[in-house]
Amino acid sequence: AQSVSQHNHHVILSEAASLELGCNYSYGGTVNLFWYVQYPGQHLQLLLKYFSGDPLVKGIKGFEAEFIKSKFSFNLRKPSVQWSDTAEYFCAVNARKSSASKIIFGSGTRLSIRP
Amino acid sequence: DVKVTQSSRYLVKRTGEKVFLECVQDMDHENMFWYRQDPGLGLRLIYFSYDVKMKEKGDIPEGYSVSREKKERFSLILESASTNQTSMYLCASSLERRDQPQHFGDGTRLSIL
Numbered sequence: 001a002q003s004v005s006q007h008n009h010h011v012i013l014s015e016a017a018s019l020e021l022g023c024n025y026s027y028g029g030t031v032n033l034f035w036y037v038q039y040p041g042q043h044l045q046l047l048l049k050y051f052s053g054d055p056l057v058k059g060i061k062g063f064e065a066e067f068i069k070s071k072f073s074f075n076l077r078k079p080s081v082q083w084s085d086t087a088e089y090f091c092a093v094n095a096r097k098s099s100a101s102k103i104i105f106g107s108g109t110r111l112s113i114r115p
Numbered sequence: 116d117v118k119v120t121q122s123s124r125y126l127v128k129r130t131g132e133k134v135f136l137e138c139v140q141d142m143d144h145e146n147m148f149w150y151r152q153d154p155g156l157g158l159r160l161i162y163f164s165y166d167v168k169m170k171e172k173g174d175i176p177e178g179y180s181v182s183r184e185k186k187e188r189f190s191l192i193l194e195s196a197s198t199n200q201t202s203m204y205l206c207a208s209s210l211e212r213r214d215q216p217q218h219f220g221d222g223t224r225l226s227i228l
Contacts, residue, residue: 006157009155034216036219042221043119043205043219043220043221043222044158044205044207044219045219046216049216090157090158103217104160105150105157105158105159106157107155107156107157108155108157108158
């Protein structure tokens with residue numbers, strides 16, 4: 001069965017530090033991959049997505065993610081975080097052979113940025 | 116811009132009550148979803164619908180039912196609320212294509228006393 005693992009439950013960084021949040025999925029076929037962000041008190045919104053082509057995907061607010069098929073990973077990165085990046089981040093996978101648009105979410109990583 | 120509207124941000128109900136959570140989207144999306152979000156567990160899919168009057172169980176459908184009489188509206192029903200259903204409930208919608216992301220509502224924080 002499909003599953004998504006986010007290894008870090010809570011990450012604490014100082015402003016200007018570099019960020020990498022891990023995401024691994026289990027599915028042998030072709031996948032669509034997403035990162036969503038939930039700022040405090042707000043709804044989930046799409047950060048970036050990968051469907052095909054260049055495995056390095058750029059999203060909003062300076063975030064990027066790299067799809068490494070051999071490692072079943074889709075890690076999220078940002079070279080220099082800001083206090084406003086404090087949020088919860090969710091990795092999600094949609095396996096293309098599954099029922100229409102059923103997306104599996106990871107358990108989330110809470111990111112806290114010290115000013 | 117897509118708008119997914121959930122009828123209540125906060126709701127308090129009593130054990131045994133029948134509870135209705137409403138969700139409306141304004142972008143003519145085929146797919147609609149109900150999730151619950153609990154700390155450390157991420158988002159877990161309760162039910163989804165890919166067309167009017169069509170529904171499929173998600174990963175945790177027990178104790179819930181849904182209704183989709185119109186394309187824009189998807190209701191989640193707690194038949195007899197229990198304290199373990201205290202949670203944040205999120206509604207989402209998307210186009211039918213699998214490469215389309217989901218658009219989420221603001222959530223309903225439901226407390227069952």
